[in-house]
Amino acid sequence: MPKKGGKHTDLGKETQAQCKRPKLEAAASPSVLSFESPDSLFRSLISPIEEEVFFREYWEQKPLLVQRNDALVAAYYQSLFQLLDLKELCSQGLFYGRDVNVCRCVNGKKKVLNKEGRVNYMQLKKDFDQKKATIQFHQPQRFKEELWKIQEKLECYFGSLVGSNVYITPQGSQGLPPHYDDVEVFILQLEGEKHWRLYKPTVPLAREYNVESEDKIGNPTHEFVLKTGDLLYFPRGTIHQADTPHGNSHSTHVTISTYQNNSWGDFLLDAIPGLVFDTAKEDVSLRTSIPRQLLMQVNTADCMKKLSSLLRRLADRLENSRELRSSDMKKDFIMHRLPPCLGCGTDALTPGGKLPKIDSKIRLQFRDHTILTVEPDQENADEMRREMVYVYHSLKNRRETHMMGTEDDIASENGLAQQTHGLRFPLSYLDALKQIWSSSTVHVKELNLTSDEEKENLALSLWTECLIEVL
Numbered sequence: 001m002p003k004k005g006g007k008h009t010d011l012g013k014e015t016q017a018q019c020k021r022p023k024l025e026a027a028a029s030p031s032v033l034s035f036e037s038p039d040s041l042f043r044s045l046i047s048p049i050e051e052e053v054f055f056r057e058y059w060e061q062k063p064l065l066v067q068r069n070d071a072l073v074a075a076y077y078q079s080l081f082q083l084l085d086l087k088e089l090c091s092q093g094l095f096y097g098r099d100v101n102v103c104r105c106v107n108g109k110k111k112v113l114n115k116e117g118r119v120n121y122m123q124l125k126k127d128f129d130q131k132k133a134t135i136q137f138h139q140p141q142r143f144k145e146e147l148w149k150i151q152e153k154l155e156c157y158f159g160s161l162v163g164s165n166v167y168i169t170p171q172g173s174q175g176l177p178p179h180y181d182d183v184e185v186f187i188l189q190l191e192g193e194k195h196w197r198l199y200k201p202t203v204p205l206a207r208e209y210n211v212e213s214e215d216k217i218g219n220p221t222h223e224f225v226l227k228t229g230d231l232l233y234f235p236r237g238t239i240h241q242a243d244t245p246h247g248n249s250h251s252t253h254v255t256i257s258t259y260q261n262n263s264w265g266d267f268l269l270d271a272i273p274g275l276v277f278d279t280a281k282e283d284v285s286l287r288t289s290i291p292r293q294l295l296m297q298v299n300t301a302d303c304m305k306k307l308s309s310l311l312r313r314l315a316d317r318l319e320n321s322r323e324l325r326s327s328d329m330k331k332d333f334i335m336h337r338l339p340p341c342l343g344c345g346t347d348a349l350t351p352g353g354k355l356p357k358i359d360s361k362i363r364l365q366f367r368d369h370t371i372l373t374v375e376p377d378q379e380n381a382d383e384m385r386r387e388m389v390y391v392y393h394s395l396k397n398r399r400e401t402h403m404m405g406t407e408d409d410i411a412s413e414n415g416l417a418q419q420t421h422g423l424r425f426p427l428s429y430l431d432a433l434k435q436i437w438s439s440s441t442v443h444v445k446e447l448n449l450t451s452d453e454e455k456e457n458l459a460l461s462l463w464t465e466c467l468i469e470v471l
Helices: 038-046 051-057 071-080 085-090 121-130 145-158 264-282 301-319 327-336 407-413 427-438 452-464
Strands: 006-010 025-027 064-067 100-106 109-112 134-138 162-170 184-191 193-199 222-227 231-234 239-243 250-258 361-364 370-376 387-393 422-426 468-470
Touching: 038 051, 038 145, 038 231, 064 222, 071 145, 071 184, 085 121, 085 134, 100 121, 121 162, 145 162, 145 250, 184 222, 193 250, 264 301, 264 327, 327 370, 327 387, 361 427, 361 452, 370 427, 387 427, 422 427, 422 452, 427 452, 452 468
Parallel strands: none
Antiparallel strands: 006 025, 006 064, 064 231, 100 109, 100 134, 134 162, 162 250, 184 231, 184 250, 193 222, 193 239, 361 468, 370 387, 387 422
16 A cells, blocks of 8 residues: 555544644555455555554544545545535435434534425525534435445445434534544544544443533543544544534534444354353253242342352353344344445345256355344244244345434335345255355355255245355
């Protein structure tokens, strides 16, 4: 990469008394983002910071400011979203609340200036110019393909949903009061400049959004101005506020966020029920009854010793287990994430090429967009439901509803159930599926199944869903 005087700043050290612009160190900066792989995309996003350094020193720990004096990066960032894009987007049928919020910070509180119904561009621009209102555009990756490409790769990289919002603020104005979020935040400055103040978290790695009163958060620990092409990262729970300085017509930045409800605590909530269910099949102590009237008691302290003993038994089983179920988190991710970005004007994926036969060599496609789970048969309501293997994928997900939180409502209004895309197989197919998932290529005849018919049927099922290609 050409060296163009990019700079990065370690924002981990708190400044004393009045905040000062951090000391910068010269380093290389990227010319464009790399879309070769999820790893290369993330590395180019945070460059010149090394990936290992980022996760060792910054991730979930402290903010990072990357300042770049690079015209190519600035031009690329500006192409992601501009104030001028709003006119065309409004013509596509945007609605207040769902797609756009109009707001301003007044006396430390958020004042919402939304109208009703569809967004009229002239009215929106009037509020922006005359009322100094901030325009918050929800999930622009639904409309802007380059953001779709970035966020789809980041979802593959993190294994977590990645959302975004664009904020456009006129000069001398602030859109939101001091607050903290429940997501890891990457901010890309797209147009103009933005003056930022960060404060020490009151709730490190917070699990929910909250507004903080300015008289309770103290002095900023960091204060700086983001310019076009700069990047800022800070962990969830970091209190922050930002305004557009005078001398700039406006500021535009995109906030890319991830890791909402993706902690070890969330994983335990998801995994423990399956662990208890499986352990109770073999451990009679988990099948014995709770004491009479336990559910009627106000004070349940007497049962804590018993619960602690049972939890230790679960921990012992967990240490000796080869696999742990986490179906709900996996399914939620795969159902709601972005589909692959295959290029402008590309039709929906359809099976193509040669049909798989017993002598075919096959290769898994879209590995990052698929998951395997073992769970009770969803199509059999009998009490003794057998376990089945499910292959879920996101190839048919709808970009238009990504991160909007309304897919269930829309489906309900249309009389449709939200669909999970995928396939269902008997448990005996698990080893063969793992063969395909763990190998770069595999011959159909070598799949770990009893008959050639089963092997061909498995390959054909996966091919029909565009999950494999025949070489």
